[in-house]
Amino acid sequence: MKMMNCPLNGLRNISEFVHGGEVKEMPDPNSCSDDAWAEYVFYTENGISVVTEWWLHAPSGYWFIAERHTGSDEILKTYDPSVLFNKRVEFSAPVTEGMA
């Protein structure tokens, strides 16, 4: 079976992993246009190249990032998301008038 190197658990069968899609920058949902949100949610490059993707190691519930070639299926690199995401994100709901 094909193997993948999980940054947390080491080499594991590919069947233990779940693909989570391209890593994309999320527009601010409170201020972006519908088109920009649709683009973020639905539209993909889907080319033949090295892509940076989210993957989940399902048994341990651990999300990480992999660089993989979509033509040869070669997995070039896997690493912890903190490499790309090293700033704290505040998820605050917009203040709505009259909310208790």
Place this chain on the structure above:
Amino acid sequence: MPFSLLKYGLNKDYPFEQHADLPKPTELKPHYDVVIIGGGGHGVATAYYLAKYHGITNVAILEKSYLGGGNTARNTAVIRSNYLTSEGVKFYSESVKLFKELSNEFDFNIMYSQRGQLTLAHTDAAVRGFRQRAEVNKHFGGKTELIDPQQIRELVPTLNMNPADMPVLAGLWHMDGATARHDAVAWGYAKGATQRGVELHQLTEVTDVIVEQGKVTGVKTNRGNVSCGCVVQAVAGHSSLLAAKAGFKMPITTFPLQAMVTQPVKPFLDPLVSSPSLHCYVQQTGRGELVFGGGSDPYPLYSTRSTMDLKESLLANAVELFPFMANMRLMRQWAGLTDMTSDYSPIMGLSPVDNYYLDAGWGTWGFKSTPICGKSMAELVASGGKVPELIKPFSMDRFNSFRQVNEMGATAASH
């Protein structure tokens, strides 16, 4: 020993023989009114209906490999219309109607064989879903009903009613379900189109799309450039790659889909049997082989390799349905590149580029739609971009207005 075989063995050129019913290859003309990219079933059907109903014959079909060698030759040929949404059921029912007449229309046997499709429910939720699908289907004139385990036993006496400890609770019995010879469908359309003056250029790859001021004006190919009035893109798994050349993105991801077939045995299975919970479907061909199919590969890839993992999981479940198949031998295995949308419905209609029309997002379910899609695309082209009512719900910009046509439940692992 056939000498021609030896000759091909020693020849470094692609051993491609002209199909007897098709005209000999010609040079590309500098201009066509319509260029169709992709010589799969959809591309040739569009050309056929353009020539037949609209008298538009200055048309070139550009195919990078050979006629029908893409997903058209790789599918498991399930034809059905028991979808979930009214948009979907209306559209696919039209296709089933056209399919029934195709052999007569082509004067060429596409081996259309209507034997009904049986989908199994193993959970209460599935039974509820089936009840809804049966009603939607009947409403649009389809022949679909919910049947109980006793009726299932009578239809398929060899079926294990308790596969993988998931008892069969009910079945969705779709009497319109059928199969047809997929290659013959492509050949029939190609023959009809070329007889009316359409040019089919095999081994002709579109390498770039020429867009001027937001409007397509031509394409570049490995055999030179051609200018054109409009383009229809019908390249299945390669949809995003072509769209990128035309300068836009699509809501599509390309996944391999695998299938396999056993050695032939005596006929024992008339209906097509599918179990969404077990992610597999089984059918017996007219020659006696059993065809197995299931869900797509678990992650996106542009490669048509077969994997052991998929074979193991798919066959384990197929053997649960028909335990005596455990000793059968596989004869062939293959994969195709499928263009998956997130709502499991196709994309037909306009694109961000003027005069550049889309026929894409057919994923794992587009063989059955070949006739009606070709007919609708021809109407779209002939009217200069007026989208026919039937395909309006399937425009690409449904994703921008968040009006998806959700067929996931009715499509996954049934195709």
